[in-house]
Amino acid sequence: MTYIQFIKKNIRFLSFGFLLMFFSSFGQTFFISLFNNEIREVFKLTHGQYGLIYSIATFISASVIIWLGKFIDNIDLRNFVLIISFGLVFGIAILCSSNSVIFLCIAIFLLRLFGQGLMPHAAMTSMTRYYSYDRGKAISISSLGLPLGEIALPTISIFLISAFGWKFTWVSALILISISIMPIRYILLKNHEIRHHKWEKENNFLQQEEKAKAIKSFTRTEVLLDKKFYLIIFSILSPAYIMTGLFFHQIHLFETKGWTLNLLAGAFALYAIITVSSSIIIGKLIDLYGSKKLVIIHLIPLGLGLLILSQFTNSLAAILYLSLAGITVGMANSLLSSLWAEIYGTIHIGSIKSLVTACMVFVSALSPFMFGWGIDFGINIENIILICAIYTVISSLNLFLLFRKT
Structure with a gap:
């Protein structure tokens, strides 16, 4: 089935996943970091202090995701989406009205929990669960919502911040999410119980088939006891760690390099376009060859981009870095x-994905703090980036050793 045929057949459910990924932008570091200077000025925080607050809030949200994320296996998806949408709206409301560091921490915690964590978790778990034969296409199409946010939101936000202020920009985001919640719940997820019932029937059949073939579907506890899981996690979460740290401190990075905010907005748009293209291409390849073969090479472009960024100050370096990172x-x-x-199979995929999402949020909690304190203590940003490049090389070698025989 071609992409066009697949989209026509599944337009509503794919749109649901797409919109959740788009709205997750408001909890992602690339968006929150656009307000770093204003937030640090209002609350009188250094790079390291704000990075510490951001990391602690993110770290706590990761702990909560492990518990909350598993409920997608038990709660009606439509109700799960309502809960996480209202949670994100509440977080934005607190941020806009906060006048103390304590409320800032609470706001960032809610943005990271519901925006960065549970919205992508709901979208990707749903695509993984309800599509068996076109899973790669479903995941790649729905995941395009986030790159759309990366294309549109920096330019729009920079304009709104300069024209109306940072709080007005966040209020605009709050309104956009609020007016979209009910259409997502009642239109895009209409008759979802039919889809879920069909999956349950297919799942029961697969369980019987797996028993006959002695194929195992892992529970989350069994995944935690699998040594290979930790080796995989160490490597595949390197982009989350590196890109979160660089996105969080991107204003400082661009100022250090002598680059303008207009270059930042333009480079981000290119980054998002390349991310979209890469996602579409890889979705088809996953359906053809599987993920194990392809995961071995996926960190190589990021490593090259980081090496370029660490060595050059020409504006072309920003474009090359974000382009390669986008791949x-x-x-x-x-x-x-x-x-x-x-x-690990799909029977317990919701609880397994919540574990992986929590791990992703954990590592993304570390880098803003670690990069921020490094900057405060005078460590050159180029040296930090070079260390990140070395991390991608080690991770690529590890993935090669794990999956070279697949």
């Missing part, structure tokens, strides 16, 4: 959701 991120968006299903 890796686009591949990762699709690969990492399907990889777990290939390794």
